Amino acid sequence: MLREIGGPDKPISLSRKIWDLNWGLILLICATASVGFLMLYSAANGNLEPWASRQMIRFGAGLCIMIVVAITDIRIWLRLSYPLYAIALLMLGAVEVMGVIGMGARRWVEIGPIQVQPSEIMKITLVMAVARYFHGVSLEDVRRIRWLLPPLVMVALPAALVLRQPDLGTALLLVAGAGIVFFVAGVQWWKFALIIGTAIPSGFFAYQFLHEYQKKRILIFLNPESDPLGAGYHIMQSKIALGSGGIFGKGFVQGTQSHLNYLPEMRTDFIFSMLAEEFGMMGGLILFALYILLMAYGYAIAFRSQNHFGRLLALGLTGVFFLYIFINIAMVMGLVPVVGVPLPLISYGGTSMLTLLISFGLIMSVYVHRDIEMQRKQY
């Protein structure tokens, strides 16, 4: 069957695939995740329990899933792109109907014993679906507005559903992630300019319809010192943690802001502040370096791929990965409003860890199957 759809290429043997895995990338992922383990160890005042050990187990399981994803044929992923997107969309719809309410928003659905956050799954499947779409569109058609309508609908549907949860941050992430694929697929500049040009005024218009807490977050972001004990507290304490860390930090398990509980959510969204407090600017820059290397791998794989789906997929997922990093770190530094975005591979949490490792699995799958050529019209 693979032969049938895979054109002239022979199926690649399993041992060959494993040999071809990007072991350097896997090593980098492990190194980055280890930084996370270290911080979770510190967060528990120098104990593996309760966070570091659980995170390690999740990471280990995620790593296996990642490799399975990586050695799965890219053509299968291509074929599954639309169905997986549809499933994720249905689950998002299900959240609307029967979701679990937590932290003031409806974000989870229960499937048997596990709670799933469909918006996390959508982050991958949307990129897959959009990549799949542009894979099948000729260069001329990319420039035709008619051909842009289907992928725009693909983005708009989940974004609207996530916005209703309400989760502004994730909605923007979905739009931005898909936007990256649009951009590298060759959609003309002026169309982006047009969309951004209309988005900003309509953003001001949409502001009127935001929930009170979301409005407040934006206002507090603009001036955190105005409310040091209220909602601005998080940003303020995070900046204090960062600033007081200095160049070399206060030392491992020595962060006063984090260990004395002044720093909120230090295991999840604000874990970077804790890292930068304990290891200083040096620690922060080392993490930046790890992230940049990870992304460099993503780019290299995208460029190396012989098929357009692989290129778009690898670059789109790398782009989403970057957005996570940027939004999270910019948030804890007080550059963007507080939106619930975890720091990739570092923050404590199962769903985001799994999502990221699956993303990297897909990126590696692009590499493992880099030489498979897929015709635009064949699918």
Next chain:
Amino acid sequence: MSTARDKEKARLFTRRSLIMAGGQAALMSVLAGRLYYLQVLQSDEYTMMANENRMNMRLLAPLRGRIVDRFGQEVASNRQNYRVVLIREQTKSVEETLDRLSDLVPVSNADRARVLKETKRKRGFVPIPVMENLSWDEFSRINVNSPELPGIQLDVGETRHYPYKNLFAHIVGYVGSVSERDLQNLEPDPLLELPGFKIGKNGIEKYYDLSLRGTAGTSRVEANAYGRVIRELNRQEGSAGDDLELTIDVELQKYAVERMGTESAAAVIIDIHTGDVLSMVSVPSFDPNSFTTGIGIEEWKGLQSNPKHPLSNKAIAGQYPPGSTFKMIVALAALEAGVISSDHKVFCNGSTKLGRHKFHCWKRGGHGKLNLRSAIEQSCDVYFYDIAKKVGVDKIAEMANRFGLGNKLDLDLFGEKSGLIPSTEWKQAVRGERWQGGDTFNVGIGQGYVLTTPLQLAVMTARLANGGKSVEPRLVKPRGSTDTDENPDEDRSEIKNEDMGVSKAALRMVLGGMFDVVNGTKGTARASKIKTEGWEMAGKSGTAQVRRISKKERLSRVLKSNERPWEYRDHALFVAYAPFNNPRYAVSVIVEHGGSGSKVAAPIARDLLEEVLRLDPAREKEADDA
């Protein structure tokens, strides 16, 4: 099988990807730049804020100095006090925390209201006292449940304790919480903001508050976001307040209070050489411990509405006409002025006339012919009308002032009254009237405008008994004269009593009269003599009219004092000293509305003098002298 179009597509992809990579690199640089800005450029500022977050300065309350009697008996001490405080910023809802607390221990509505009020007034991190003097049971119950009580903290403090309860209430006073008004009036001291910190509110506690208070220590602690103290960074101990030694003798005070019984009365016993106030009694009294723990409304109302005024220290704040106890002053004034000779005699037939006014002697039939000594012995009013008229009020006033009347004696207490010694000038200035001859008659028997306090009368008696020396009363002993003392000159035994220059012969005459009052055959207080040889007492009775007896009453029949309603009865006074031959102690006694001085006050004065001689509180000094 890539077509040219697909190659073009791939090239476009590469181009766009590189632009994307460039954009992402730029954004990463922004993050790195921000990191540099926060962690290098603004590091100092944020380090300070982080330290402000974690470090708390806590004041350590010093131990309040003790107050002891002349023999070292504690009359004000410190006792352990288990208490609950609330820190507003550590709880989301003060109300909820209080609700949970009241499930464990009874929190009164008044306490609750006070805490809620204070939480609004004070800064969020200032602990606010909720309850004090918890039992060990209550204390441990709260301790066990502390996880469910955010904002609640327990601590063990020291609380003021007055072991002798009402015995020293008027002397020592009491301590109480710092009021809004105290904060405005007192010298600023961070201790005043400390929760549950008590300052002297009355008496010695108030007068010597600063030296008793001590100085605050500080403790710098590291605390987490919930305010829990993680560790102490450093600590600077304060210094405890100084102990204070009173001149009072606890044993004598105890006896005196008991002896006065349920009367509304006051007494002062003083060492005539040193001025040490050995006992100062004002009854009825109150328990100062109620004030330190917060007095109940019922108890407070009871104290305030009591007609015998338990809250007032009658020994220094009660002003009474001295009555016949003033006659020594009148006699001395007349003798010193030379207007009478030592054997001046007056015939008393029961009254004397001044213009149309008739001035009566207390004895209706009259005393017959009397000299000065027997006039004092029998307290003949007519004799003193006569000599007062001769010497004039201004000379009397001058003599009274020399003996400590009419001015504050500056005992280290608040609320001391100056009494009143009238003069022609005074009447003109204050009343705007000319002095009348009848006024002088009234002054001659210690009535009219004359007002004195029991302390003044005791000092007057002491100055008579010590041979006319200007002894000053004192309630607090000067600091011990040890080698390390800063002022070695200030020896406690060295009292410089100046001779006031009163003629010794005149004094002897007056003192002889006082001896006869108790020991003479016709003495008004002959029933109260001290029989022990060598302890003989000399004294003078006084009966002060509370209201003027009208002519109509006098014509019909003067009601005896004890036949009138209590508040219209006369005040009974007695001043005395002993032993007569080697004077040592002086006493003044006043029983409000007690009736006759010789019948009511004299026995008390005698008993007090006998007790002070038996206890001899000056024995330590004599041991030193020997």
